[in-house]
Amino acid sequence: MNQIGSATLLFPRRPFVLSAASVAGKAEEAGPFGHVFDEIVEDDRLGEKTFEQGERKMLLKALTRTMTQVSLPMEEAGCLLAGDLLNQIVTASYAARELAIPYLGLYGACSTMTEALLLGAALVDGGYRRRALCAASSHFATAERQYRFPLEMGTTAPPSAQRTVTGAGAVLLGQAPLLHTGFHHIRLEAATLGRVRDLGITDANNMGAAMAPAACDTIGRHLGDRGMEVGAFDWIITGDLGTFGSRMLRELCQEAGIELGSRHLDCGAMIFSPEQKYHCGGSGCGCSAVLLAGYVLPALERGEVQRVLFLSTGALMSPLSACQGESIPGIAHAISLIHQD
Amino acid sequence: MNQIGSATLLFPRRPFVLSAASVAGKAEEAGPFGHVFDEIVEDDRLGEKTFEQGERKMLLKALTRTMTQVSLPMEEAGCLLAGDLLNQIVTASYAARELAIPYLGLYGACSTMTEALLLGAALVDGGYRRRALCAASSHFATAERQYRFPLEMGTTAPPSAQRTVTGAGAVLLGQAPLLHTGFHHIRLEAATLGRVRDLGITDANNMGAAMAPAACDTIGRHLGDRGMEVGAFDWIITGDLGTFGSRMLRELCQEAGIELGSRHLDCGAMIFSPEQKYHCGGSGCGCSAVLLAGYVLPALERGEVQRVLFLSTGALMSPLSACQGESIPGIAHAISLIHQD
Numbered sequence: 001m002n003q004i005g006s007a008t009l010l011f012p013r014r015p016f017v018l019s020a021a022s023v024a025g026k027a028e029e030a031g032p033f034g035h036v037f038d039e040i041v042e043d044d045r046l047g048e049k050t051f052e053q054g055e056r057k058m059l060l061k062a063l064t065r066t067m068t069q070v071s072l073p074m075e076e077a078g079c080l081l082a083g084d085l086l087n088q089i090v091t092a093s094y095a096a097r098e099l100a101i102p103y104l105g106l107y108g109a110c111s112t113m114t115e116a117l118l119l120g121a122a123l124v125d126g127g128y129r130r131r132a133l134c135a136a137s138s139h140f141a142t143a144e145r146q147y148r149f150p151l152e153m154g155t156t157a158p159p160s161a162q163r164t165v166t167g168a169g170a171v172l173l174g175q176a177p178l179l180h181t182g183f184h185h186i187r188l189e190a191a192t193l194g195r196v197r198d199l200g201i202t203d204a205n206n207m208g209a210a211m212a213p214a215a216c217d218t219i220g221r222h223l224g225d226r227g228m229e230v231g232a233f234d235w236i237i238t239g240d241l242g243t244f245g246s247r248m249l250r251e252l253c254q255e256a257g258i259e260l261g262s263r264h265l266d267c268g269a270m271i272f273s274p275e276q277k278y279h280c281g282g283s284g285c286g287c288s289a290v291l292l293a294g295y296v297l298p299a300l301e302r303g304e305v306q307r308v309l310f311l312s313t314g315a316l317m318s319p320l321s322a323c324q325g326e327s328i329p330g331i332a333h334a335i336s337l338i339h340q341d
Numbered sequence: 342m343n344q345i346g347s348a349t350l351l352f353p354r355r356p357f358v359l360s361a362a363s364v365a366g367k368a369e370e371a372g373p374f375g376h377v378f379d380e381i382v383e384d385d386r387l388g389e390k391t392f393e394q395g396e397r398k399m400l401l402k403a404l405t406r407t408m409t410q411v412s413l414p415m416e417e418a419g420c421l422l423a424g425d426l427l428n429q430i431v432t433a434s435y436a437a438r439e440l441a442i443p444y445l446g447l448y449g450a451c452s453t454m455t456e457a458l459l460l461g462a463a464l465v466d467g468g469y470r471r472r473a474l475c476a477a478s479s480h481f482a483t484a485e486r487q488y489r490f491p492l493e494m495g496t497t498a499p500p501s502a503q504r505t506v507t508g509a510g511a512v513l514l515g516q517a518p519l520l521h522t523g524f525h526h527i528r529l530e531a532a533t534l535g536r537v538r539d540l541g542i543t544d545a546n547n548m549g550a551a552m553a554p555a556a557c558d559t560i561g562r563h564l565g566d567r568g569m570e571v572g573a574f575d576w577i578i579t580g581d582l583g584t585f586g587s588r589m590l591r592e593l594c595q596e597a598g599i600e601l602g603s604r605h606l607d608c609g610a611m612i613f614s615p616e617q618k619y620h621c622g623g624s625g626c627g628c629s630a631v632l633l634a635g636y637v638l639p640a641l642e643r644g645e646v647q648r649v650l651f652l653s654t655g656a657l658m659s660p661l662s663a664c665q666g667e668s669i670p671g672i673a674h675a676i677s678l679i680h681q682d
Contacts, residue, residue, distance in 0.1 A: 007420070007443040009464075009469040009470075010469075049665075050665055052661065052662070052665065053665070079348070079534055083448065086659065086661075087428040087429070087659045087660070087661060088428070088448065088450065088657065088658065088659035088662075089448045090657070090658070090659045090661070090662045090667075093537065093657035093670060093672075094657075094662070094667065094670065096536075096537045096670075097537040097539050097657075097670045100536055100537070101536060102348040102534030102535065102536055103534070103535065103536060103537055103672065104447075104449070104456060104460065104534065104674075105447065105448045105449050105456070105657070105672075106445075106446065106447060106448065107424065107429065107430045107446045107447065107448040108445070108446050109429065115445060115446070119445065119460060122463060122464055122467055122469050123350075123463055125467065126463055126466065126467030126468075126469070127467075128350040128351075128463050128467070129350075146661075193420055193443030193444070193445065194443065194444065195437075195441055195442060195443055195444060196434065196437045196438040196441070196444055198438050316429065316431070316434035316435075316438075316446070317429065317431070318427065318428045318429035318431045319428070320393065320427075320428060320431070320487075321393070321429075321431045321435065324390075324391055324393065324394070326431075326435065329434060329435065329437075329438045331434075331444065331446075333445075
């Protein structure tokens with residue numbers, strides 16, 4: 001039985017990560033991790049009529065690739081748990097329409113990738129599904145026009161702004177590894193459910209600061225619930241706090257007696273190089289999804305790292321709630337991944 | 342172990358329904374089920390500045406009531422699984438901010454209530470959470486201005502239209518019944534994950550027709566996966582197909598060799614009386630949520646019905662996807678509830 005009072009779920013059968021794929025855009029290719037993505041889309045519309053249809057095609061590419069690279073037909077995915085940033089998560093839902101497999105739509109803003117993984121892990125670990133396909137996507141052009149301004153306006157961004165990553169990542173979980181193909185050494189041992197935290201940030205160009213308190217809260221509870229220290233993890237990776245939000249997270253953790261030190265990485269701070277001048281870095285569900293699929297999981301599979309705490313971080317406001325003067329609530333869900341020979 | 346090839350999840354430990362609450366609006370009070378709701382809100386804004394803040398307060402009332410009526414503090418809820426119809430599900434997320442418990446945001450449009458219940462049931466049945474609080478809400482005024490037109494325009498509705506229900510429903514699941522309080526005789530035995538179905542309907546005023554194929558698909562698979570007949574259920578209840586969509590569902594099922602007959606009920610067709618002239622009936626996540634909490638669960642607890650298949654039905658389009666010429670994909674998740682002495 002799990003520790004019930006806590007917000008941490010233990011997975012006694014430790015589901016396997018079987019396969020993962022990432023598809024990203026040109027700006028992401030130009031960043032320091034450009035070489036790790038499975039596919040780069042040359043055209044932001046992917047040959048479709050609209051950016052939204054392009055984003056959907058990008059997510060479908062990631063989902064299909066995750067299955068085909070381990071020679072499984074889509075029906076073998078068990079179910080799809082996915083979400084994105086668009087109103088009514090139309091990227092995920094219309095992608096699910098093409099696949100005709102059981103589908104559970106999620107909305108956790110940029111925390112979606114770990115929300116999908118922790119629910120997928122519970123379904124697989126609990127014996128309800130043999131496998132679960134977990135995914136998230138975001139797209140610079142669709143997010144910009146929905147959350148901020150039409151691209152045609154050429155609005156300039158303040159120094160605290162981050163650029164929404166154009167990218168889709170997908171991860172297949174399963175009860176047992178596949179024969180002769182896919183990953184064999186990555187297992188999901190635990191997860192911590194996020195709580196909504198809000199310190200009153202109202203600036204939609206400063207989302208890192210809005211999400212850092214939630215990340216600090218979840219890291220603290222994960223360590224506390226499991227009686228572990230930071231040193232038990234090679235990496236503690238947040239989703240898209242960016243450079244400013246990451247600094248804030250380290251300070252908040254310090255105040256809480258948690259010294260993250262060099263074990264902390266942030267996908268948003270990593271994905272672009274300073275020369276690209278995207279201010280505080282990358283954001284969006286796709287940011288943590290593509291770096292998890294393209295960089296973190298392969299490093300775990302090869303045994304370069306032994307244990308990773310991975311937290312996608314989400315800002316849960318809407319353009320309407322912002323107009324109505326609401327502050328920005330943040331959330332972060334964590335999963336603990338281990339290398340096992 | 343569950344039947345893995347199928348889309349049906351079996352819950353061997355059969356989680357209990359411990360408590361449920363419903364809060365609805367004046368139009369819902371005036372309907373044939375007005376007397377079953379726990380609370381009626383007299384003012385659409387609930388004393389708040391905006392309709393959106395009013396909807397949030399309504400959801401919070403349902404959540405709080407579900408816990409207080411069984412004398413449990415909110416921390417004992419285990420986690421909140423919830424969603425609504427607003428962009429970025431701000432109703433659920435901002436409500437979660439007030440409660441400070443672990444939160445998983447869902448988007449299944451009007452299928453959200455059964456999506457929350459099936460995921461909550463898996464978390465409880467699998468031993469990951471002792472309890473789970475599942476909820477959904479919708480509001481006529483917030484949905485109308487987001488999906489259609491500002492109320493001030495006074496647009497007339499075509500005969501196939503449905504009225505979004507102003508209502509919030511919440512259900513608490515648990516591993517064991519509570520002492521001397523709450524429900525003791527309702528258990529969740531199985532669930533079927535929905536697949537996205539789309540027959541090409543593009544009329545946002547005809548959502549019943551867009552969702553009926555998904556409901557038919559899920560009912561057929563639930564019965565097939567479990568080797569059961571319609572007769573095994575006292576009621577097979579859909580969420581918000583409305584009168585037109587319900588007729589379409591019965592015809593689609595007939596073509597598939599499934600005779601629903603009088604065992605089929607639809608929350609959308611039930612919630613308003615014809616004299617209220619809301620055309621095809623009610624819709625919205627709140628529609629199935631309030632009738633589940635206020636009518637179906639009490640009937641199961643009293644043993645008036647022994648087994649119910651309950652399917653909330655969702656239309657997964659967005660205003661943007663509609664403008665871009667996309668058809669409306671539908672989805673329906675099913676849960677099987679039994680009375681047990």
